[in-house]
Amino acid sequence: xxxxxxxxxxxxxxxxxxxxxxxxxxxxxxxxxxxxxxxxxxxxxxxxxxxxxxxxxxxxxxxxxxxxxxxxxxxxxxxxxxxxxxxxxxxxxxxxxxxxxxxxxxxxxxxxxxxxxxxxxxxxxxxxxxxxxxxxxxxxxxxxx
Ligand SMILES: [Fe+2]
Ligand SMILES: [Fe+2]
Numbered sequence: 001x002x003x004x005x006x007x008x009x010x011x012x013x014x015x016x017x018x019x020x021x022x023x024x025x026x027x028x029x030x031x032x033x034x035x036x037x038x039x040x041x042x043x044x045x046x047x048x049x050x051x052x053x054x055x056x057x058x059x060x061x062x063x064x065x066x067x068x069x070x071x072x073x074x075x076x077x078x079x080x081x082x083x084x085x086x087x088x089x090x091x092x093x094x095x096x097x098x099x100x101x102x103x104x105x106x107x108x109x110x111x112x113x114x115x116x117x118x119x120x121x122x123x124x125x126x127x128x129x130x131x132x133x134x135x136x137x138x139x140x141x142x143x144x145x
Pocket of ligand 2: 033060103106132133
């Protein structure tokens, strides 16, 4: 009985460490995704497209900030500063296509996290993030000719 309790605590600790590692990675990814969309918006040929893409940039910044809040909630400390990469986009449409792949991947990734971390508020955050990424993937197809 005591061994079981010990094992359970051990599993919980490992699960939390795994989650924190993911959150650090996601904070970096979402921050860079946001910068990418700010850059992509500059290349958008139509004003209407630009405002939709700026909306994506703000969504991604919010994802990063939500993950930071969750990290602080779980650890009581601030997460490490994300490593920022200057976005390289040669061509608008190519940039859009690259994001459709990335967003549809994130849609699935966060859905898998939702299944794995089934306790609120963690699962709720992953669920809502997954939905937003799915919406991005679908809306990006508006910009293909
Ligand atoms: Fe995102
Ligand atoms: Fe996204």
